[in-house]
Amino acid sequence: MKILVCISNVPDTTSKINFVESDTKFDTQGVQFIINPNDEFGLTRAVWLQQKQQAEVTVLTVGDISCEPILRKCLAIGADKAIRVDATATDGFFVAKQIASVCEKGSYDLVIAGRESIDHNGSMVPGLVAGMLEYEYITNCISLEVENGQAIAAREIDGGKEIVTSELPLVLGAQKGLVEESDLIIPNMRGIMQARKKPLDVIPPIDAVASSKVTSFEKPAAKGAVKLVDAEDIDTLIDLLHNEAKVI
Amino acid sequence: MAVLTYTESENGSFKKSAFEVASYGKALADQTGQKLVAVTFNQEDGSALSAYGVDLVVNITGGFSETFSAKKFAAAIAQVASEKEVNLVVISSSANSKYLAPLLAVKLTAAYTSNVVALPSSTEPLTLKRSCYTSKAFSTVTSNQPINIIGLSSNAFGIIETQSTPEQTSMTTDEASSSMVVSSVEKVTGTITIADADIVVSGGRGLKGPENWHLVEELASILGAATACSKPVSDMGWRPHSEHVGQTGKPVASNLYIAIGVSGAIQHLAGINSCKVKVVINIDPEAPFFKAADYGIVGDAFDVLPKLIEKLKTFKAA
Ligand SMILES: Cc1cc2nc3c(=O)[nH]c(=O)nc-3n(C[C@H](O)[C@H](O)[C@H](O)COP(=O)(O)OP(=O)(O)OC[C@H]3O[C@@H](n4cnc5c(N)ncnc54)[C@H](O)[C@@H]3O)c2cc1C
Numbered sequence: 001m002k003i004l005v006c007i008s009n010v011p012d013t014t015s016k017i018n019f020v021e022s023d024t025k026f027d028t029q030g031v032q033f034i035i036n037p038n039d040e041f042g043l044t045r046a047v048w049l050q051q052k053q054q055a056e057v058t059v060l061t062v063g064d065i066s067c068e069p070i071l072r073k074c075l076a077i078g079a080d081k082a083i084r085v086d087a088t089a090t091d092g093f094f095v096a097k098q099i100a101s102v103c104e105k106g107s108y109d110l111v112i113a114g115r116e117s118i119d120h121n122g123s124m125v126p127g128l129v130a131g132m133l134e135y136e137y138i139t140n141c142i143s144l145e146v147e148n149g150q151a152i153a154a155r156e157i158d159g160g161k162e163i164v165t166s167e168l169p170l171v172l173g174a175q176k177g178l179v180e181e182s183d184l185i186i187p188n189m190r191g192i193m194q195a196r197k198k199p200l201d202v203i204p205p206i207d208a209v210a211s212s213k214v215t216s217f218e219k220p221a222a223k224g225a226v227k228l229v230d231a232e233d234i235d236t237l238i239d240l241l242h243n244e245a246k247v248i
Numbered sequence: 249m250a251v252l253t254y255t256e257s258e259n260g261s262f263k264k265s266a267f268e269v270a271s272y273g274k275a276l277a278d279q280t281g282q283k284l285v286a287v288t289f290n291q292e293d294g295s296a297l298s299a300y301g302v303d304l305v306v307n308i309t310g311g312f313s314e315t316f317s318a319k320k321f322a323a324a325i326a327q328v329a330s331e332k333e334v335n336l337v338v339i340s341s342s343a344n345s346k347y348l349a350p351l352l353a354v355k356l357t358a359a360y361t362s363n364v365v366a367l368p369s370s371t372e373p374l375t376l377k378r379s380c381y382t383s384k385a386f387s388t389v390t391s392n393q394p395i396n397i398i399g400l401s402s403n404a405f406g407i408i409e410t411q412s413t414p415e416q417t418s419m420t421t422d423e424a425s426s427s428m429v430v431s432s433v434e435k436v437t438g439t440i441t442i443a444d445a446d447i448v449v450s451g452g453r454g455l456k457g458p459e460n461w462h463l464v465e466e467l468a469s470i471l472g473a474a475t476a477c478s479k480p481v482s483d484m485g486w487r488p489h490s491e492h493v494g495q496t497g498k499p500v501a502s503n504l505y506i507a508i509g510v511s512g513a514i515q516h517l518a519g520i521n522s523c524k525v526k527v528v529i530n531i532d533p534e535a536p537f538f539k540a541a542d543y544g545i546v547g548d549a550f551d552v553l554p555k556l557i558e559k560l561k562t563f564k565a566a
Binding site: 013014017019037038040046080081092096118119120121122124125126127128130131132136137138139140141142152155156157158159160161162163164165166167168175177181182194207210211212213215216217218219220223226227228229230231235237238240241244245247248 | 295315319322342343344346347348349350352353354355358359360361363364375381382383384385386387388389390391392393426427428429430431432433434435436439442443444446447471479483489490492493494495496497503504513515518524525527528530531538539540541542543544545546547548551552555556560563
């Protein structure tokens with residue numbers, strides 16, 4: 001079984017979100033980049049399949065050289081090899097085109113990507129890849145088993161979950177639940193040393209045009225100060241919620 | 249040309265999000281001088297959509313229309329969209345709509361913009377404001393495609409009534425082939441989901457243990473609210489994962505969010521930025537949540553909650 005895990009390089013969850021160049025670019029100053037959390041859940045599940053079912057795990061990112069540290073981290077976590085498509089990830093459509101092209105050449109049985117990235121929140125890359133390749137597709141995936149060339153997976157739905165079976169090749173949108181937070185693999189020294197020797201191929205992008213462009217960013221309007229209500233004066237809270245905020 | 253909206257229904261009745269996407273679709277149709285087409289699946293009675301300005305309801309029938317399949321539904325919507333020469337598609341942010349949107353985008357060679365929070369500021373080229381960085385920022389996005397799918401953030405536009413007398417038709421579309429089979433569905437019934445709720449009551453580690461959640465549940469039931477929790481609470485198994493709210497959990501965009509014993513870590517707040525009104529109850533006046541909240545009570549949850557429950561019962565009964 002060959003698995004491709006798509007990795008997005010995103011600002012750490014505690015990062016201050018600011019913009020520069022007249023609010024057209026994200027301010028990376030002082031920001032630490034991490035593996036997109038949804039992708040990391042997918043990667044961990046893939047590494048388990050490698051350990052228990054001899055799967056081969058390739059990680060892929062579309063980005064410039066600044067993304068290489070997180071690819072090395074993925075290798076240290078356990079991926080066998082890495083591919084970097086040397087291009088700026090302009091939009092979800094462009095990224096999906098690049099991933100689809102790598103898939104066509106590599107014939108992967110499973111393609112895993114986070115259900116969404118925590119920076120752009122586009123929630124479209126895995127679905128676009130599935131659509132382009134006409135592979136089966138399950139997103140918000142919270143469990144996965146692969147047996148005899150068939151996948152059995154659970155998808156989180158509003159208010160519950162749904163169990164599905166599907167043939168391969170299959171594209172998965174990963175999220176927490178696929179593995180637990182406590183299952184995430186922290187690379188050890190041996191893993192880090194091995195990662196240095198594992199292949200990291202840099203390939204040029206294929207021709208593709210983005211379908212959209214971000215022209216500017218803005219931050220939400222500053223919020224007024226909190227109105228504190230005394231713990232003994234619940235009536236006032238109810239009155240404020242009813243008459244002022246009009247939410248109850 | 250026309251605007252199309254996918255109006256979801258379940259067990260014969262429309263979801264609240266269907267009325268919101270129809271309301272937005274109507275405003276968009278007016279903005280672009282076009283008609284509004286609503287697509288439904290296995291929903292014989294589309295008359296409820298007459299309150300939201302829909303001009304035509306196309307109900308897709310046939311065996312596959314009874315069970316949601318992202319691939320089959322996307323193919324069917326694409327078929328209607330091509331027949332009606334649709335250039336703008338509006339879908340909700342429900343799990344199912346977000347699932348099928350990228351598949352539909354590929355079928356229609358359309359651009360897809362998710363988490364949209366307002367009507368376009370321009371329609372040529374289509375320019376949309378959407379939330380990003382898990383609600384910590386907004387971006388303005390310009391599309392260069394002639395066909396566009398707009399994924400509307402829940403509760404961002406609201407429901408606006410406009411009477412119309414829609415023509416109702418049914419249609420059998422080609423069934424897309426798929427090897428995927430849904431073998432079972434587990435769904436809690438009788439409780440409101442976070443996605444549909446107007447009010448969400450959320451508990452954090454400050455509630456000390458799962459045995460105390462009856463307080464959260466009782467408060468939620470009086471308010472007709474959904475229950476939610478912080479990440480450690482779901483990690484420790486006090487509450488199901490489906491209730492985990494925040495950057496790595498679910499986003500919430502309700503009218504009211506009440507957080508009890510939640511400190512207000514940046515990753516938690518990221519998930520609830522879109523809630524209209526936030527209330528915090530926390531024993532620690534220094535808890536970061538007070539900076540993000542509209543109303544707050546500094547106090548012990550075990551003192552405050554029983555009182556709040558009693559007072560709200562009286563309020564609701566009045
Ligand atoms: C990569 C990453 C992703 C994360 N994603 C998320 C996420 O999606 N969602 C999320 O929630 N967290 C997330 N976190 C965790 C987050 O940083 C916090 O640790 C978490 O939100 C804290 O949960 P809490 O507020 O329930 O607990 P605590 O921080 O322990 O806070 C408990 C609060 O309860 C109050 N309290 C105690 N006793 C009482 C009482 N008797 N009455 C009233 N108040 C009381 C305390 O004053 C305190 O403020 C993430 C962290 C990381 C590193």
